[in-house]
Amino acid sequence: MDVTVMSPIHWLEHWVNETPDKVFLHQPKNRQYETHTWAEIKQQVEGVAASLHHLGLNKGDKVAILAKNCAEWFIADLAIMRAGMVSVPIYPSANADTIQYVLTHSEAKAAFVGKLDNQDMADQGVPGNIIRLGMGYDTVPCQHSWEQLQSLGAPIPEYLPQMDDLMSIIYTSGSTGNPKGAMIKYQAYNWANNKIVDVLNFDAKTRFLSYLPLAHITERCLVEGAAFHSNMTIYFTESLEHFVEDLNYAKPTVFFSVPRLWSLFQKNIIDKLGHKKLEFLLKVPIVSGLIKKKIQKALGLEHAQIAASGSAPISPALIYWYQKIGINICEAWGMTENCIYAIGNFPFREEAIGTIGRVLPGCEIKIAENDELLFKSGGLFTGYYKNEEATKEAFDEDGFFKTGDLARQEADGSVRIIGRVKDNFKTAKGKFVSPVPIEKRMAQDPHIELLCVLGSGMAAPVALVQLSEGASVMPRPQVKKSLAETLKDVNGHLESHEKIGAVVVVDEPWTPENDILTPTLKIKRHVLHEKYAARIEMLKGDVILWEDEL
Known part of the structure; x- marks a missing residue:
């Protein structure tokens, strides 16, 4: 078996x-777990693929998937491949404008529509010329149900994708404007998945809970793709309400998350036990081990051999805190454009905390003169769909992808992200400021949930802060005192032109729904600048303010 030429359809046959x-997928519905064996999945894939052709779609046509994670997402994806078509995943949290833009730009002919938290957005966003295909869940009106799609068409001839075929157009989350469609060929997807399985030692005994959006490259490669290659077992969650219950049911051996969820888990643990009590118990030798096991079991992570974080920078303080309860969080870095397999702290090394780890086997990096991180691997995308200019700008003369991240490499090989090329700004003083390292320092304050440093053309950089849930109900003077101490400490490490002139606590939480966060929870700095710049541009003098005091 030559794994270098195995598409997901090859793996399905295998x-x-x-x-x-073997039960491959576990799907909770109305608190009952439906299971799907490989043989059952194959039967459904064949039926749905035949139906796509029956509905008038042809090889090479684009078919979107707009749904929260579920077993049917995997099956629909395989059916699109089996039919020789190209998948276009869309974030289930996307607004109507984004949904319409992606469908129109990709020239999708049909869209699978499944579980969604906001059905109105999908209903408004999917144009009338798009064939709507149901996925077996209560969702927007669709022309064809999941059940009908099993048997609409006559069986189609055998088709196995070639490595040079286009597999998927994955739209980036668009933190700086309209999303761009990264074209992923089977060759790149296959290469990355093989590496992931090899480096992380995934096999048939591995268990994963799939809950981060499958429209994002992390879940698409690290979970779905790696599962096809390794025959691991995949579990899904029914809803946010049942997340902890489903996590405990899955008891994953690998758990990947985003900093925000790790932070929420931490808050829940501290709320239950109390900070001082927990700190004390963890120092008592015999009790310490019992407490760690109890916390891990409560989280459903007592069997997790690998815990990791990605998508956005995670605070080193948070990683150190989890170490105390026996969970080592490996930070990893990757992008849609490199099929997520790139740089990571695997296996976990404590001395690498604060970095994104080392370059993973098979990958190559360079640091450009402007400190931009340049990357090359067998998992690189082909280019941006219908955007030759952006594609040309994305690579240097040696074929290295320009990541847009600023980085430096430490003596031990670890890579440290120090900013974003487009995030750097000049204040009214005319000197460049890199906000990301400043934000990392400020994030150590436990009262801060999210923050963003602005400053383009302003008197001094200003930190906008969203308080953590606990801090938002505390007395203002208490929170203000902590923020003032944090500001003093941070400014003590900065050059005069970089010093934060003010901290402003915002009123409205930042979410994907109000367009301040991307679907992968990255902050849209330009959106915050447009919203706040005129009100905060003259602030300086180490002031701490709430938005209603501006």
Whole structure:
């Protein structure tokens, strides 16, 4: 078996032959767990693929998937591949404008629509010329139900994708404007998934809970793609309400998350036990081990051999805190454009905390003269769909991808992200400021949930802060005192032109719904600048203010 030329359809055929009765997918519906074996999945894939052709779609046509994670997402994705078509995943949290833009730009002919938290957005965003295909859940009106799609068309001839075929157009989350469609060929997807399985030692005993959006490259490669390659077992969650219950049911051996969820877990643990009590118990030798096991079990992570964080920078303080309860969080870095397999702290090394780890096997980096991180691997995308100019600008003369991140490499090989090329700004003083390192220092304050440093053309940089849930109900003077101490400490490490002139606590939480966060919870700095610049541009003098005091 030559794994270098195995598409997901090749893997489907392989596991149907090798382990037809193995349960691959566990899907909770109305608190009952439906299971899907490889043989059952194959049957559904064949039916749905035949129906796509029956509905008038042809090889090479684009088909979107707009749904929260579920077993049917995997099956629809495989059916699109089996039909020789190109998938276009869309974030389930996307607004109507984004949904319409992606569908129109990609020239999608049909869209699978499944579980969604906001059905109105999908209903408004999916144009009338798009065929709507149901996925077996209560959702927007669709022309064809999931059940009908099993048997609409006559069986189609066998088709196995070639490595040079286009597999998917994955739209980036658009933190600086309209999303760009990264074209991923089977070759790149296959290469990255093989590496992930090899480096992280995934096998048939591995268990994963799939809950981060499958429209994002992390879940698409690290979970779905790696599962096709390794025959691991995948579990889904029914809803946010049942997340902890489903996590405990899955008892994953690998758990990847985003900093915000790790932070929420921490808050829940501290709220239950109390900070001082927990700190005391963890110092008592015999009790310490019992407490760690109890916390891990409550989280559903007692079997997790790998815990990791990605998508956005995670505070080193948070990683150190989790170390105390026996969970080592490996920070990782990757992008849509490199199929997520790139740089990571695998295996976990404490001395690498604060970095994104080392370059993973098979990958190559360079640091450009302007400190931009340049990257090359077998997992690189082909280019941006219908955007030759952006594609040309994305690569240097040696074929290295320009990541847009500023970085430096430490003596031990670890890579440290020090900013974003487009994030740097000049204040009214005319000198460049890199906000990301400043934000990392400020994020150590436990009262801060999210923050963003602005300053383009302003008297001094200003930190906008969203308080943590706990801090938002505390007395203002108490929070103000902590923020003032943090500001003094941070400014003590900065050059005069970099010093934060003010901290402003915002009223409205930042979410994807109000367009301040991307679907992957990255902050849209330009949106905040447009919203706040005129009100904060003259602030300086180490002041701490709430938005209603501006």
